[in-house]
Amino acid sequence: MDNITREKTLAATAAVSRIKPNMIVGLGSGSTAEIAVQLLGEKVKNGMQITGVPSSVTTKKLAQTFDIPLITDAVPAKIDITIDGADEFDENLNLIKGGGGALLHEKIVASASRELIIIVDSRKTARPLGSSFHLPVEVIPYAHVIVEQTLCQLGSTPKLRRNNDKPFVTDEGNYILDCNFNTIANPQKLASDISQIPGVVEHGMFIGMATRIIIGSGETTRELQAT
Numbered sequence: 001m002d003n004i005t006r007e008k009t010l011a012a013t014a015a016v017s018r019i020k021p022n023m024i025v026g027l028g029s030g031s032t033a034e035i036a037v038q039l040l041g042e043k044v045k046n047g048m049q050i051t052g053v054p055s056s057v058t059t060k061k062l063a064q065t066f067d068i069p070l071i072t073d074a075v076p077a078k079i080d081i082t083i084d085g086a087d088e089f090d091e092n093l094n095l096i097k098g099g100g101g102a103l104l105h106e107k108i109v110a111s112a113s114r115e116l117i118i119i120v121d122s123r124k125t126a127r128p129l130g131s132s133f134h135l136p137v138e139v140i141p142y143a144h145v146i147v148e149q150t151l152c153q154l155g156s157t158p159k160l161r162r163n164n165d166k167p168f169v170t171d172e173g174n175y176i177l178d179c180n181f182n183t184i185a186n187p188q189k190l191a192s193d194i195s196q197i198p199g200v201v202e203h204g205m206f207i208g209m210a211t212r213i214i215i216g217s218g219e220t221t222r223e224l225q226a227t
């Protein structure tokens with residue numbers, strides 16, 4: 001196992017150790033969250049009863065291979081703990097997510113969760129949002145040209161995400177604009193401005209949602225907790 005995978009596994013193991021029998025567990029997306037799904041699958045195999053709520057089609061398929069009982073039709077109003085990854089986080093535990101394109105379902109699952117535990121490897125450290133990752137904004141295809149123009153007026157350089165020569169399409173059939181805002185000085189204000197643009201479905205800033213960030217670091221983990 002390479003060092004980064006070991007760090008992801010350490011963070012995922014620490015997060016999964018917080019899952020107790022009969023919990024409803026939100027299942028995040030991305031390579032780190034997938035390790036957590038695999039570890040949860042082992043718990044289920046050993047007899048622990050949990051119910052998972054997947055945040056993407058990819059995660060649903062993975063969880064099914066481990067026979068994790070799932071709720072897939074609609075997100076329940078109360079999820080005990082969600083374990084997910086992130087592309088960036090700041091010292092206030094605000095996040096940028098959506099590198100894998102699952103930000104809409106991830107945010108819905110997170111919004112229903114009593115606890116949102118984020119797991120990352122040591123390449124990700126607390127820094128102002130936008131400093132190293134472009135903010136994904138999910139838009140309905142019909143509106144993507146006009147939304148792109150408005151996002152330019154807000155100070156970014158949006159780029160339509162592509163999958164080979166076609167636009168990348170999300171699980172809900174939408175497009176993603178990856179927006180370089182450089183460092184985002186006021187995430188709350190920008191989040192509100194973007195949410196008001198007609199045609200925007202969701203953006204990848206998760207503000208005040210994460211309760212804990214577990215960072216795999218070498219042979220150990222360290223944690224940041226919301227105050």
Ligand SMILES: O=C(CO)[C@H](O)[C@H](O)COP(=O)(O)O
Pocket residue numbers: 028029030031032033084085086087096097098099100101102103106
């Ligand atoms: O937000 C996400 C997917 O939409 C992922 O959680 C994020 O991209 C982190 O992925 P990884 O654990 O592979 O670095």
